[in-house]
Amino acid sequence: MAHDAHGHDDGEVHVHVLSVGLLAKVFGALVVLTGLTVLTGTQDLHGFDLAVALLIATTKASLVCLFFMHLKYDKPFHGMIFLFSVMFVGLFLAFVSLDKGQYEGDARERVADQRLEAEQADG
Amino acid sequence: MTPSTNALGGTNYLNATRGFMSWFWTIDHKRLGVMYMWSVIAAFALGGFYALMIRMHLWDPTDNAAKGPEYLDKYNIYLTIHGAVMVFLVIIPSVPAALGNFVLPMMLGAKDVAFPRLNRFSYHLWLVGFLFFAGVLLKGGVDTGWTFYPPYSTTTGTEVVLALFGVFILGFSSIFTGLNFIVTIHKMRPPGMTWFRMPLFLWAIYATAVIQILATPVIGISVMLIVVEKAFQFGIFTPELGGDPVFFQHLFWFYSHPAVYIMILPGMGVLSELFATFSRKPIFGYKSIALSSIAIALFSFIVWGHHMFVSGQSQLMSVIFSVLTFSVAVPSAIKVFNWIATMYKGSISFATPMLYAMSIIWLFGIGGLTGLFLATLGTDVVLHDTYFVVAHFHFVMVGSAVFAFIGGIFYWWPKMFGRMADNKMTRLAVLLNFIGFNMTFLPQFVGGTQGMPRRYAAYDGFETVNMWSSIGALVLLGGLLLTLGTLIWSLFRGPKAPSNPWGAATLEWMTPSPPPEHNFHIDAPQVSDPYDMDLVEWRGEEEGFLPKNPRADDPCVPDVKPA
Amino acid sequence: MSHHDHPEGVAHHFESAAQQFDSGKLGIWTFLLTEVMFFSALFVAYTIYRGNYPEVFQYASNYLDTNLGATNTVVLLFSSFTVAWGVRNAQLGQQGLLKMNLVITILCAFAFMGIKYVEYSHKYHEGLLWGGAAHSIMKADPADIDPHMLEHSHAWNVGDHGATAVKDLDPEFRQKLGVFFAVYFCLTGLHGVHVLVGIIVLAWLLWQAMQGKFGPKNFGRVDFGALYWHIVDLVWIFLFPLLYLIR
Numbered sequence: 001m002a003h004d005a006h007g008h009d010d011g012e013v014h015v016h017v018l019s020v021g022l023l024a025k026v027f028g029a030l031v032v033l034t035g036l037t038v039l040t041g042t043q044d045l046h047g048f049d050l051a052v053a054l055l056i057a058t059t060k061a062s063l064v065c066l067f068f069m070h071l072k073y074d075k076p077f078h079g080m081i082f083l084f085s086v087m088f089v090g091l092f093l094a095f096v097s098l099d100k101g102q103y104e105g106d107a108r109e110r111v112a113d114q115r116l117e118a119e120q121a122d123g
Numbered sequence: 124m125t126p127s128t129n130a131l132g133g134t135n136y137l138n139a140t141r142g143f144m145s146w147f148w149t150i151d152h153k154r155l156g157v158m159y160m161w162s163v164i165a166a167f168a169l170g171g172f173y174a175l176m177i178r179m180h181l182w183d184p185t186d187n188a189a190k191g192p193e194y195l196d197k198y199n200i201y202l203t204i205h206g207a208v209m210v211f212l213v214i215i216p217s218v219p220a221a222l223g224n225f226v227l228p229m230m231l232g233a234k235d236v237a238f239p240r241l242n243r244f245s246y247h248l249w250l251v252g253f254l255f256f257a258g259v260l261l262k263g264g265v266d267t268g269w270t271f272y273p274p275y276s277t278t279t280g281t282e283v284v285l286a287l288f289g290v291f292i293l294g295f296s297s298i299f300t301g302l303n304f305i306v307t308i309h310k311m312r313p314p315g316m317t318w319f320r321m322p323l324f325l326w327a328i329y330a331t332a333v334i335q336i337l338a339t340p341v342i343g344i345s346v347m348l349i350v351v352e353k354a355f356q357f358g359i360f361t362p363e364l365g366g367d368p369v370f371f372q373h374l375f376w377f378y379s380h381p382a383v384y385i386m387i388l389p390g391m392g393v394l395s396e397l398f399a400t401f402s403r404k405p406i407f408g409y410k411s412i413a414l415s416s417i418a419i420a421l422f423s424f425i426v427w428g429h430h431m432f433v434s435g436q437s438q439l440m441s442v443i444f445s446v447l448t449f450s451v452a453v454p455s456a457i458k459v460f461n462w463i464a465t466m467y468k469g470s471i472s473f474a475t476p477m478l479y480a481m482s483i484i485w486l487f488g489i490g491g492l493t494g495l496f497l498a499t500l501g502t503d504v505v506l507h508d509t510y511f512v513v514a515h516f517h518f519v520m521v522g523s524a525v526f527a528f529i530g531g532i533f534y535w536w537p538k539m540f541g542r543m544a545d546n547k548m549t550r551l552a553v554l555l556n557f558i559g560f561n562m563t564f565l566p567q568f569v570g571g572t573q574g575m576p577r578r579y580a581a582y583d584g585f586e587t588v589n590m591w592s593s594i595g596a597l598v599l600l601g602g603l604l605l606t607l608g609t610l611i612w613s614l615f616r617g618p619k620a621p622s623n624p625w626g627a628a629t630l631e632w633m634t635p636s637p638p639p640e641h642n643f644h645i646d647a648p649q650v651s652d653p654y655d656m657d658l659v660e661w662r663g664e665e666e667g668f669l670p671k672n673p674r675a676d677d678p679c680v681p682d683v684k685p686a
Numbered sequence: 687m688s689h690h691d692h693p694e695g696v697a698h699h700f701e702s703a704a705q706q707f708d709s710g711k712l713g714i715w716t717f718l719l720t721e722v723m724f725f726s727a728l729f730v731a732y733t734i735y736r737g738n739y740p741e742v743f744q745y746a747s748n749y750l751d752t753n754l755g756a757t758n759t760v761v762l763l764f765s766s767f768t769v770a771w772g773v774r775n776a777q778l779g780q781q782g783l784l785k786m787n788l789v790i791t792i793l794c795a796f797a798f799m800g801i802k803y804v805e806y807s808h809k810y811h812e813g814l815l816w817g818g819a820a821h822s823i824m825k826a827d828p829a830d831i832d833p834h835m836l837e838h839s840h841a842w843n844v845g846d847h848g849a850t851a852v853k854d855l856d857p858e859f860r861q862k863l864g865v866f867f868a869v870y871f872c873l874t875g876l877h878g879v880h881v882l883v884g885i886i887v888l889a890w891l892l893w894q895a896m897q898g899k900f901g902p903k904n905f906g907r908v909d910f911g912a913l914y915w916h917i918v919d920l921v922w923i924f925l926f927p928l929l930y931l932i933r
Contacts, residue, residue: 009700011693013903017777018770027767032927034759038752041931053927060763060923068770069916078715085722088337091424093730095440099428100734102437111362111548111858121143228699237709302716310709311699336716340724348727348872356818357868359731361841364817365861368869370734372729641698 016073026067071073128622128666128679131541132633139640147251150239151640155246156225157539160532162246163219163221164254164607166212167525168307171603172313173205175596178563180580182593185273189580198580199266200281203288204259206224206269207286211293212253214520215382217528218389219335219577220245220300227304230322232313232639232648237275239589248296258282268578269344270375272362273368277353280349284353290363294343297385301335312485315650322629322653323399323412327392330416334381334388334423345371364565369435372508382414384423388416388519390527397530398462400627402469405654408461415454422451429498433507441500448498455491459484474625478553479530483523486560488599490518493568511571511586514564522560529606539621541637544613552609555602562595621667622679629653633670635679645677707885707906714910719919725860729872732928735869739862746866747932748849749814749841751805755930756799757871759922765794766919769888769912776905783900784908788861788892795885802878809867816871817864824864826857873925880918887911921933 037056045052066072071079136153146154180187180198187195189666223243228235259265267276267283272477276283308329312321338439349371351357360371399406406412428436428444436444465486471477493515496502501631506512536544570588571577582589623632628651634643651658673680693703700706736743771788774780809815813823813835823835823842836842836853845851852860891911893902900908 011704011705011766012705013906015707015777017339018774020771020774021772023774027763029758031210034763037927037931038756041752041927041933042849044933049933052803053869054924057924057927061920064766064923066917066921068766069913074711078711081715081719082722085337085719088424089722089726090730092341092377092726093733094372095425095428096730096825097734097737099373099437099440100367100738101437103435103739105366107435233699238713239697239699288870298720302713302720305716306709306713310705311713336720337723338721341727344724344727344876351872352818355816357816357872358818358864359868359872361818364868365858365865372733374730377727649926 016070018067018070018073026063030060030063059123098102128635129541129619129668130618130637130639132668134639135635135637136640137540137637148232148243150243151234152224152228152235152239152242152426153539153638153642155460156221159216159224159246160221162219162249162253163213163518166208170205170208170213171322171600172206172240175600176201177205178593178596179424181582183582184589186584189260193461196254196266197335199268199578200264201249202578203265203362204256204269207265207290207518208256210269210382210386212249212256214386214524215293215297216249216300217386217525219304219328219331220296222393222528222531222535223304223389224300225539226590226631227307227325228311228651229538229630229634229638229642230325231307231311231316232630232643232650233311235305238303238378242303245296245299245303248292250301251487252289252293252296255285255292256357256463259289267434270379273352274362276349276419287350290346291343294339294346294648296667297335298339301332301339305333305336308332310504313650319413319654321413323395323406323409323416324389324629326386326413326416327395330420331388331392332421333417334385336426338339338378338381338385341374342382345374345378348374348622356492369431372431372434373427374429374435376430377424377483378432380427381420381423381475382657383516383520384419386524388419390483390524390531390648391416391455393527393531393534394462394483395458396627396629397476397480397534398465399654400534400625400656401474401480402466403472403520403626403656404465404469405656406461406484407464407467408457408612409654411457412461413512415457418454419451422447422454426451429503432500432503437513444498445498445503449495452491452498453496455487456548459487459491470623474533474549475478475549476534476625477554478528478550479526479533482557483526483530486518486522486526486557490515490523493518506571508576509571510567510575513577514567514571516565517564522564526560532610533630534625537614537621537624538631540614540635540639541620541635542617543620543624544610544617546609548612552602552605555598555605559595559599559602560641563592563599564595566591568596594652621665623659623668624655626659626661626668628655628658632659633667633677644679645674649674703903710910711907714913718913721914721917725873725876728869728876729924731869732873734881735862735865736932739865742859743866743932745849745855745859746863746870747930748845748847749809749812750810750870750930753928754801754805755926758798760817761794761801761924761925762919765791765798766916768794769824769915771908773905773912776895776900777902781895782899783832784893784900785863785892788895792885792888792892795881799803799875799885800924802874811839813839814841814867815864816868819863819866822853822864824867826861827855865916870929871897873929877918877921877925880921884903884918887914 033056040052040056054102065079065082071082136151138484146158149155156545177198180201224236224497250605260284262285265281265286267279267281271287308325348357348359352360356364359366360368362368395406395412426444427450428440429448434442497512497515498505533549533672536542566588570585573585573588575582575585575588620636622635630648633648658670662669669680692698696703696706700709721814727862731750768787769791772784772791775787776785811819812831815822815824817824821832821835823831823839826834827833840846840850855863888911
């Protein structure tokens, strides 16, 4: 018996039950997307390779989240928790990448200088 | 069972079942809270012992250099053990695990937290973490500093791997506690207790729990990376293998900065309760305090780079982090102003918990304001790794967080053990603690600005500063021993406590002291404004404060006197 | 002292089955949030090293077998399908199907680990390891490399998929390759640990299912265990293109 998971005052648990057909369709879509990502992974997409790969991966992840993990039929708060965590990872990523991008040039120069010094000392 | 406001003569959670296993294997949040409390106090003694070793070592450095490099190397072990034990075993669990576990369900009128067995697991993980640290001590200690920076941590011969496994396990203890509290607050509030009708202690615990679950996993993976770096030479942080040591600092501080807010937020929650109760007034600015807790939790994640201004971090990021760091001072300041406003025109009682709270206005004021010098790029470049930093963080971590923990212990002590601990000696102890603390750490600001570096085993030219600091440490030691002594004494000789000795209006006070195993004798305590002190009235020494309009079915409230 | 009839199957501190189930659900989602954060540091490591050394990562991808990776991806996706079906079985009290689906999920997990073992042992034999490993060929100075590897490693002498032989690479390039493999083994290793834990969780669920513990009034554990398994799948969904398909 399928109900939505909204307030029922009897204290009993009411959840949405997914049909096998839907689950199978989602699985099929996931396999197709996997094939697509392998296909596009072998092509040269002129700089968009990473973006395309991540877009497909995100689509697959969304399917898993919305259907297999039934976020589509669940309290919105749970989905928010998940998105929130992804946001935090994004924040972490952004700040550290920005920093590394800024100082890596200096670090590489320094390594090159050290190598030069070492060679001159030997030579 | 005899209904009464003091349950020492009858059955309560302490004596309901007996024997070691009934405590070790308990799922009762109150027993777990009490065990956490004594465990944290024991760990505090261990960390404190190493603090004394540091201060005695630094008191008079004249002979130190002559004693040879091995003697100086030992100093690195003292400071590492002191830091790691205090951060991971003491301060991070302190208020949430000891006080939060005890009080949270009761403030919600609930019977326990959402996942009692997970709660027990959290405590057992703490014990395992403690054992790992004990193992480290038995095997000679670790000397990297509590920050475990590579390349030293990956190349030193001391027990880094064992220590980091301990940190990892303690991290999970913290995560599971936070998880438990989040679900409990979301799902187990009683009918009528909306978010904005919760006591502020619960807002603080909730904000802390959010930080715990978001940040702690990152330190978990970071220490595991040091372990594989050290054990298998993975090379992610080793320049000779193409790695980047500054990256470790990013990983480490992404947790460790929010961690300091894990340390202070619960203490601030305690303070909100103390100021309201002991001014016999509703807390001023409830909503801003509640929301500032959440703001602090969120802001804490975007400022970690202020620990890395001189590490090789890019100028761009340093500027960004500096600006963001100034913003995080704002919500903290809002709290302090609101506490002071709460006291204004209140009926102040100088009970021991309140004395701790009032001390913290000074101590947190200094701690917070000195943080601004460190947030400013120009001054931080000079002050980084000096005693200025050491003094700053001790003012906030010890002067504010630990003092708030102690204040909270005194506040909820009557509820936990059915005995009052508020007398001349407990108040004298506050004075000794306050004087000792200031004497220890104020000189360190001076030393720092004069240039004394931290983590140095020998120095030249800072003798006066160090002498005063070490004397202060001994005064603080005396105060803390007296504090502990008075608490233990009260268990045997203290006057019996009524259910509500202080006149607060939150739900934990509406049940006998100590509480029964299932917390309340009635099914669902009445929910009202947690800061409406008029809901209770004074009925004398023995009965304490009792509800003016008790429920007819509450067996613990003697008949209401005729109007 | 008043008692009320406490609902059957509901723990003493919960008021109702709904509160118990909702709490469990919120609890598992909160835990999954911590798992995302747990992996995050490694994704950051990946990003900063790939961002600064894209050509190194492109080169390294040649040594990851796309077919095996894609197979593993499908295996995990299938296991997510079967475990999600299993949740439905538990909700409807379909004991036989529930047990079948749990068994299949566990078998998929083992298949995944088996394929990983094949990949890892190939890398070990070729010396495709992080720079600090004794057996590794990813060292800047060939004098540091195990002579046995210098002689026998195909990757060192010839290279895979038409890529330059490792011995002909710039020393600094080789050094950064070592970092790639460090990140690769950390990411896939941590993921593998989670698969192993997942096997234990699923086995525990299977054991309880065999005792008939699950049904329409008691399926929470299956639901929550399945959610954990889906996270394991989700992480791999991102690892596959990020590691195996870099161009």
